[in-house]
Amino acid sequence: MTMPYPGEPFAEAVGEAVQASTMAVRLVLAVADAVRRAAQRRTGGERQLPPVDQALPEAAGDVKARLVPDVAWALMSGPDWPAMAQQLVALRQAGVDLDHFLPQVGGIAVAVRDAVAADSARVAAGRTQEWARVLRATVPAGPVREAILSSPIWPEIAATMKELHDHGIDVRRVLAAAYAEGLGVDRAVGRTLNAPQRSAAAPSRDAVLSYGPLTVGLDLPKDLDLGNRRRALAQLGVSQAENGRFVRWVHEAMPGREREAGLLVGSRQWPLLAARMARMQDDGRSVPDHLVRLMRDRGWEAGPVSQLTARLIHATVAALHRPTHDDLASGPVVTSAARASSAAAGPPPSRTRGTALTGPGTAPHRAPVPRPGTGRSR
Structure with a gap:
């Protein structure tokens, strides 16, 4: 039939x-x-x-x-x-x-x-979430990680990683080897297409303008493209399942403010906020506990409507950076130690202060993948 x-x-x-x-x-x-x-x-x-x-x-x-x-x-x-x-x-x-x-x-x-x-869907998302974290911790930002997370067969890739793990295989070691091979494939295809190598290109405008409190310690690719949301999320190591969960958390943290929550998650800078939330999860911090500050401290309500999205982004950055027990803090805490945790090649501290969205500077980038066994590489 x-x-x-x-x-x-x-x-x-x-x-x-x-x-x-x-x-x-x-x-x-x-x-x-x-x-x-x-x-x-x-x-x-x-x-x-x-x-x-x-x-x-x-x-x-x-x-x-x-x-x-x-x-x-x-x-x-x-x-x-x-x-x-x-x-x-x-x-x-x-x-x-x-x-x-x-x-x-x-x-x-x-x-x-x-x-x-x-x-x-919930079970599948939970299964891929764990391996998305492993991928972020092992594979540097760039075309290989982007290709993995944006692939339509990502759930199958995550399932294979789990199966290898269940057989006692060091998945990080396999990913490190796969990264090296994948980078070679990317370069070979680039030469065949007579395209310039991404690694040789200057940082994109999005990568330069995004440096600041929001991206401290994050894995920022040189060719970051915030104009393509799906690609930007993959570049930053955020799976679609994780992104959907972060969007839901924002809406849950702002009951009765669907319009404002929609403006926030629909903003151009949302992939950067999602990457920050993913990093917080990797560090064992509760993202919802931080997002509740969006309704406790509603300074973002005051001001021109035309600048509401920018104020919401700034308030979210502050909420994610502030300790949950610190109700008196007025903004993101960006210590010198936190700046040092950012990947190498970032600007010196004197050049990195500024707003999260417009501060000039060169975005931090990941070094080549570390030898397996060294732990997280951020």
């Missing part, structure tokens, strides 16, 4: 959720059929199920018209569809209004499908 809704493949990623919804439909039908039989027996006239050849076309029309396409297709493609079709037609013959009954069943199926899908 072909799928009745072309263009929407029955992918493995959603297959489990849809199959769970069909199980719920089977359960409801089984209960309804048992009730039908018992009710007919009480009146002394239990009726047998209609013939399969009669029930199939009649039930198919009802299911296609009253259930969502993916659930309908999964039901009709299952091995027990003929028996289910007989049950449906028998219910109609017994006086059940399928125009009311089937939409109710469909609502149950959709609720089950969405619940299973949400749980699967």
Whole structure:
């Protein structure tokens, strides 16, 4: 049987959720059929199920018209569809209004499908999050790390890393070797395309203008491109699953301020804020505990509407830098030790002070990947 809704493949990623919804439909039908039989027996006239050849076309029309396409297709493609079709037609013959009954069943199926899908997404995100942290700690910012995190097969890559780890393999050592090979591939392809090497290029405008309190200690690639959000997140080592979680945390920290939260997460500098949150997670710090300051200290509310986004960004930088127990702090604390933790080749301290968004200077960059076993390389 072909799928009745072309263009929407029955992918493995959603297959489990849809199959769970069909199980719920089977359960409801089984209960309804048992009730039908018992009710007919009480009146002394239990009726047998209609013939399969009669029930199939009649039930198919009802299911296609009253259930969502993916659930309908999964039901009709299952091995027990003929028996289910007989049950449906028998219910109609017994006086059940399928125009009311089937939409109710469909609502149950959709609720089950969405619940299973949400749980699967949560589990998958949790599995990749751990390995995104390992990747950030091992592979320098640049084309190799960007390619890994932005790849459509990143979940499979993360699963492979976990499998290697479960077999006792030092995943960081493998990643270090893979980085070296990947960098060679990137350069070879660049030569073939007659393109200039990224490593030889001057820092991008985004990389230069981003240096400041927001990026202290972060892994800032020389060719940072904040105009392409998906790429910028990958350049900064933030997976899509992590980014989605950070966006949710901002909205949860600003209840009733959906517009302001939307301006913040939609800003050009958002990937830098997301990278800061990812770094805080790697260091074992609770990002939500810092974000609550956005509603406690609402200085960002005062001022021209045209500058609201900039004020929100500044307030978020301050909230992320300030210790959670320090309610009197007025801004980000950027100590000389913190500046020293920034990757080498950054400007000297006298040239790095300024705002997070417009301060001049050269962005810090990662040195080549360290030998395995040296711990985090930031």
